[in-house]
Amino acid sequence: MNAPAPTLARETNAAPVVLRAENIGVTFHGNGKPVEAIRKVDFELHQGETLAIVGPSGCGKSTLFNAIAGLLRPTSGHVDVGGVRVGDAAGHVGYMLQKDLLLPWRTVLDNVMLGLEIRKVPKPRAREIALELIKTYGLAGFEHTKPAALSGGMRQRVAIMRTLAFDPEVVLLDEPFSALDFQTRLLMQADVSRIIAERGKSAILVTHDIGEAIAMANRVLVLSARPATVRALHVVNLPREGRDPAALRTDPLFQEYFAKIWADLEKPAGVA
Incomplete structure (x- = not known):
């Protein structure tokens, strides 16, 4: 056929x-x-x-x-x-750019929580949302890791979690x-x-x-x-x-x- x-x-x-x-x-x-x-x-x-x-x-x-x-x-x-x-x-659209733009002084958890903090989500709730995303999408154990210690693919995964955290x-x-190698x-x-x-x-x-x-x-x-x-x-x-x-x-x-x-x-x- x-x-x-x-x-x-x-x-x-x-x-x-x-x-x-x-x-x-x-x-x-x-x-x-x-x-x-x-x-x-x-x-x-x-x-x-x-x-x-x-x-x-x-x-x-x-x-x-x-x-x-x-x-x-x-x-x-x-x-x-x-x-x-x-x-x-405001808040209806989230975007993920060519560069992950993770803040180097913040951990994975803190980077995922960033958009929620800007939107004044109470910290316990923001932390709960971020931890659920981190666990669901394969970065459990890296919550307190800084971006410099992550691979390019892991950094982009943090970026998409940060984008999705506030539910756009x-x-x-x-x-x-575009910045990643072909396999990644x-x-x-x-x-x-x-x-x-x-x-x-x-x-x-x-x-x-x-x-x-x-x-x-x-x-x-x-x-x-x-x-x-x-x-x-x-x-x-x-x-x-x-x-x-x-x-x-x-x-x-x-x-x-x-x-x-x-x-x-x-x-x-x-x-x-």
Whole structure:
């Protein structure tokens, strides 16, 4: 029986929409000519799914990430999280960046508790939440260890626990594994996907790695070169349960997705 062909249309999804980006445009005004980074980008994120965003180098992926996270006000359009404009949705979005940004003078436990402390969660409750995450996700025994004594993968695991500790509706992942070696990156892709699924979270992954996008996401949004517009949307028809990022790379359907997304990225500017 032949495998189903990769889907390029918008997926029919009965799950509620937890994040909606409408008509997002970003133009930077400096001393010279205005630079349009993003033009009329629209997409939705459904409850429990992971949406990956890929695009050519320099296309504006990080700018779009900052707009989604509420770190940058778009020139046009808006982002809603749970029906609330993202700028007013404090605590609804958590993000994990390229660097783990763990505080070196704090222990694993204290780093996981950081977001809870900022949100004024009582210390006994914050400690309880952090210890449960540390135990559940394989760092029991390292509670009082400083980041310098951890491997890169362990540090990233602490970072995702810190992000999940305050229970955000949406998790944003900005190239979170780019600093890791290839083997550790594959392990962390599986690890973080599993953790997000177990917590019932919705996530947006911004990445330059096509394989990573296919391995982790339900859908892959492809951006054009700058100014970034939506070039294609691929629905990833691969089993979600127990996805093995290493084994997937030998799956013919994985290779079909890779080839089609690569072709989208290689299209010249102005070609649909």
